[in-house]
Amino acid sequence: xxxxxxxxxxxxxxxxxxxxxxxxxxxxxxxxxxxxxxxxxxxxxxxxxxxxxxxxxxxxxxxxxxxxxxxxxxxxxxxxxxxxxxxxxxxxxxxxxxxxxxxxxxxxxxxxxxxxxxxxxxxxxxxxxxxxxxxxxxxxxxxxxxxxxxxxxxxxxxxxxxxxxxxxxxxxxxxxxxxxxxxxxxxxxxxxxxxxxxxxxxxxxxxxxxxxxxxxxxxxxxxxxxxx
Numbered sequence: 001x002x003x004x005x006x007x008x009x010x011x012x013x014x015x016x017x018x019x020x021x022x023x024x025x026x027x028x029x030x031x032x033x034x035x036x037x038x039x040x041x042x043x044x045x046x047x048x049x050x051x052x053x054x055x056x057x058x059x060x061x062x063x064x065x066x067x068x069x070x071x072x073x074x075x076x077x078x079x080x081x082x083x084x085x086x087x088x089x090x091x092x093x094x095x096x097x098x099x100x101x102x103x104x105x106x107x108x109x110x111x112x113x114x115x116x117x118x119x120x121x122x123x124x125x126x127x128x129x130x131x132x133x134x135x136x137x138x139x140x141x142x143x144x145x146x147x148x149x150x151x152x153x154x155x156x157x158x159x160x161x162x163x164x165x166x167x168x169x170x171x172x173x174x175x176x177x178x179x180x181x182x183x184x185x186x187x188x189x190x191x192x193x194x195x196x197x198x199x200x201x202x203x204x205x206x207x208x209x210x211x212x213x214x215x216x217x218x219x220x221x222x223x224x225x226x227x228x
Contacts, residue, residue: 003053006036007087014064014084017077023068029080030064033057044094049110050101052219053092058110059215060084063118070141075125079208105159112152117211119145120184124208127201138204139191146184153181172221176214183210 010029017025036057041047048054060083067076100106119141126138156177161167168174187203190196 002039003036003092004088006032006039007057007084010036010060010064011081011084011088014077014080018074023071026064026068026072026077026080029084030061030068033061033064033084037061040092044097046097046102047107048094048097049107050098051092051094053087053090055110055114055215056083056086056090059114059117060087062115063121066115066118066122070122072122072125075129076122079121079125100163103159103162105155105162109152109155109159112148112155116145116148116152117215119148120211121208124205124211127204131201131205138201139188142184142188142204142207146181146188149181149184153177173214173218176218180210180214183207 010032013025013029013032017023037047037049037054040054040057049058060080063076063083064080066072067080123138123141123145126136126141130136130138157167160169183203184207187200187207190200190203
């Protein structure tokens, strides 16, 4: 019950942005979801970032905090609400803590992954805004997100090798993550070709749905070691 109330409060704060236009509401939403994760960690005895509920809470928290520091507006607020809404419907119950997540590499892998996801989605929103109104620095966001995602794959490879003896497990999540990395790399390199540079914002816009598919779609539809 506490988890649902905190999630609802974060959604309320974010939707209030449409009325008050105060960026601090994004900060408060992100911090509130951070408090939720801390509460859950103490309640369960270990940060439960391996569950769909907590991973969505982490994703939403990092997204709101990134939106605040990057001075994002209504698009970000609406996206944050959409990202957070599933918390009202997903069960927060944790039955057991998988032994494989009890390593610092898990937090390095997951933390850099979700921060990169947040920046990828924000870069998509900034690119969309650049197409319809005025230019925003979406390429810089994409570049930082790409660096972080590269780190996430690096930490994930080490973790996979130590846990399963394979640095590149043959499963859907691995392949789609590699595809996301390659797509982001291609998007970044488009700007170096004068004939393709104009396509950069269009490719960047497609990153948001691709990220959501790689995160939620693959985890729910295909399962594997990353399955929910």
